[in-house]
Amino acid sequence: MYKKLGDDSHFSDKNIFIYFGINQTMKNPDSILSKNTLDKDDIIALLELDEKDSLKLFAKATEVKSKSVGKITYFRGLIEFSNHCSKNCLYCGIRAGNEHTHRYELDDESILYAAQFAYDRNYASIVLQSGEISSTRFIDRIDNLIKKIKELSDNKLGITLSVGEQSYETYKRWFDSGGHRYLLRVESSTPELYNRIHPQNAHHSFDVRMEALQNLKKIGYQTGTGVMIGLPWQTTEHLANDLLFFREFDVDMVGMGPFIEHSETPLYEYRNTLLPLKQRLHLAFKMIAILRIIMPDINIAAATALQAIDPMGREKAIRYGANVIMPNITPTTNRKNYQLYENKPCIDEGADDCVSCLEKRIEMAGDSIGYGKWGDSRHFYERMKNAGIFTSEAE
Numbered sequence: 001m002y003k004k005l006g007d008d009s010h011f012s013d014k015n016i017f018i019y020f021g022i023n024q025t026m027k028n029p030d031s032i033l034s035k036n037t038l039d040k041d042d043i044i045a046l047l048e049l050d051e052k053d054s055l056k057l058f059a060k061a062t063e064v065k066s067k068s069v070g071k072i073t074y075f076r077g078l079i080e081f082s083n084h085c086s087k088n089c090l091y092c093g094i095r096a097g098n099e100h101t102h103r104y105e106l107d108d109e110s111i112l113y114a115a116q117f118a119y120d121r122n123y124a125s126i127v128l129q130s131g132e133i134s135s136t137r138f139i140d141r142i143d144n145l146i147k148k149i150k151e152l153s154d155n156k157l158g159i160t161l162s163v164g165e166q167s168y169e170t171y172k173r174w175f176d177s178g179g180h181r182y183l184l185r186v187e188s189s190t191p192e193l194y195n196r197i198h199p200q201n202a203h204h205s206f207d208v209r210m211e212a213l214q215n216l217k218k219i220g221y222q223t224g225t226g227v228m229i230g231l232p233w234q235t236t237e238h239l240a241n242d243l244l245f246f247r248e249f250d251v252d253m254v255g256m257g258p259f260i261e262h263s264e265t266p267l268y269e270y271r272n273t274l275l276p277l278k279q280r281l282h283l284a285f286k287m288i289a290i291l292r293i294i295m296p297d298i299n300i301a302a303a304t305a306l307q308a309i310d311p312m313g314r315e316k317a318i319r320y321g322a323n324v325i326m327p328n329i330t331p332t333t334n335r336k337n338y339q340l341y342e343n344k345p346c347i348d349e350g351a352d353d354c355v356s357c358l359e360k361r362i363e364m365a366g367d368s369i370g371y372g373k374w375g376d377s378r379h380f381y382e383r384m385k386n387a388g389i390f391t392s393e394a395e
């Protein structure tokens, strides 16, 4: 049974109100949270908890996090090195069709400088992120940068890549050069919803996205994905399916946050159908907490979009189950141009300013910072051990 939020007279193809499932026989959260395995109905019931009852969910997630991955937050220095993109995702501010975005691409020297910054400050890991480009020049360049970053850090800096769908051969080449984690968000694991938020063509295919994720796993990357929370047309059942997808796909890392509409994108047309931002944020916290409970040993990133709604959004996510934060170490002058959504935080701050405020806030959230440690996904090592590939533990 689903309840539609909004007035019936507005329900048309152009103005569709979000449907959120209402579990008419709402179960007691205590009885759900005491179960060993949560099914879809349990997850839907938890997603529909009000603010008061969700405190029980958050407390349980805090407890599970402490027992499984410890009260440690790991840093990944985020380098958004280019906002050129060949794709046209309907929600994204840097989509190829947005002519108002000032395009930039950092030169190698600036990227290596940022990597050195992360290494010198003992972050232990960086993320190289950009729009999706698949030219030979781009592929060669990433390969070269991975090798140079490994060289400058005496092989010590961990490298996460987040540069979209690429061929199996490209993923393998970058893996062999030293990339060992890869983030490729699925945005929604429901094909119908995925298709509504992407153009209908072969360049934006749900099946290709799934195949790319499978390839990353097959090659041996710690594989990360994620979804947006509060999309137009999204229901609690969609979100429950997303969480079940993470579990079934056996992901190692997840980064997910609230959908924030961007005025220069086609989805902006549906802004009046969305949940208020604060409710999207609350739903995102519940998603993180449930995920920590159903997948205790994965890495969960506190996405920057959480902070765009609440200045303490990432730190609250840390308290509710997340264990990774990606301080933005992109040179400040380029940061304002990498806006997948609007009002993105920290775009005027230097990398140092960001870190000193983050340190204090993470301590306030009850965690210490895992300086000097890769903080790899424990789930990944268990997965590899079970497959007879590794015998060592996560560092």
Ligand code: SF4
Pocket: 085, 086, 087, 088, 089, 092, 093, 094, 095, 096, 130, 131, 132, 164, 340
């Ligand atoms: S979401 Fe990613 S792939 Fe899609 S347009 Fe934005 S940067 Fe490009």
